[in-house]
Amino acid sequence: MRYELLGPLRVANGQDHFTLSAPKMETLLALLLTSAGQSVTKDHLITELWGARPPRRAAAAVHVYISQLRKFLVSAGDSEGRAIVTTPAGYLLRRGGAELDVDDFQAAVRVGREHLHAGRHERAAAEFDLALALVRGPVLAGTAEGTALAAFATWVEEERLACLELLVEARIALGRHREVISLLSSLTAQYPLRESFYRQLMLVLYRSERQAEALQVYRSAQRVLRSELGLEPCRSLRRMHQAILTSDRYLDLSLAG
CATH class of the missing domain: 1.10.10.10 (Winged helix-like DNA-binding domain superfamily/Winged helix DNA-binding domain)
Known part of the structure; x- marks a missing residue:
């Protein structure tokens, strides 16, 4: 069973x-x-x-x-x-x-992280893909109402988004920049307050020789965060913006945190 x-x-x-x-x-x-x-x-x-x-x-x-x-x-x-x-x-x-599929999801993410930290990016991406394939939709098809199950559903969604970030990181490390632009554009639209997706999108646009669009992503993030939360972008997003403005060489080497 x-x-x-x-x-x-x-x-x-x-x-x-x-x-x-x-x-x-x-x-x-x-x-x-x-x-x-x-x-x-x-x-x-x-x-x-x-x-x-x-x-x-x-x-x-x-x-x-x-x-x-x-x-x-x-x-x-x-x-x-x-x-x-x-x-x-x-x-x-x-x-x-x-x-239990939750156990399999967590195991795949854990192994994927190990591969990612060891520089085995192809294998890391495969594990993250495997984990994400296990998520068939919202917990209880989005009908979880009680406190305990609502908290569990929130945890699952957060873990899914974190896994997506890791998958994108692995694909970026493999040089698949253009491959993830569409995905990240969709994710920033769907989760406009999640700054890590903006940061990743800015990087892949820059590496795809689309610097102006990368800077536009920052301005869009800044508008959303100011409007929704009254906040400025986080430090890592500001650092990415400054690095793109100055064509910092580190952008050609790794994904900045």
Whole structure:
């Protein structure tokens, strides 16, 4: 079995994928999976499922959802029906030998970082591509409402963006400057407050002999940051701007931090 949380939640068993049609059951399974093998109290489950105003028979409803979830996991490959355990405080999900896509994502990023730091840029890019391919969309298809799952969804998105930065860094180190211009242009438009993408875009434009456009990117970033946050660009972005203005030789050697 394999649990997949990086997108709409599903359980894989070989070539087959199993999904839950009931949002509350999907949320419940995600909560158990993100609890890292720890027991989750019934009160916490109720709060995450219904917020501050749960229905009168919320505890009974959780019991029913757990029963249905056990049946679902049996159909998905938990042949002994022992994945979800009742504890004195609540419930616990035992993964046993089941895989989790979040673990694979983190492992690929970790190996990619090791390759990147060692100068093995081709292998680093391959690992980052592998990690990003595991992210199929927003956690729970963007429907995570409870505090715990909302925090998890935010963490996943931040890790995905950090991985994208690393992938771009690896491709820049390989000299694939023109290859990443389109990607970075899209990322700066989609995430206008993330200054690292502006910095990377300025560098690849400069290395592609498009200095004027690189300086325009800085001006655009400056306008956005002033308008949205009342702030000036960060030090690394200002350094990149100054280096481009003076055609600093270090721009031809490495990506400045």
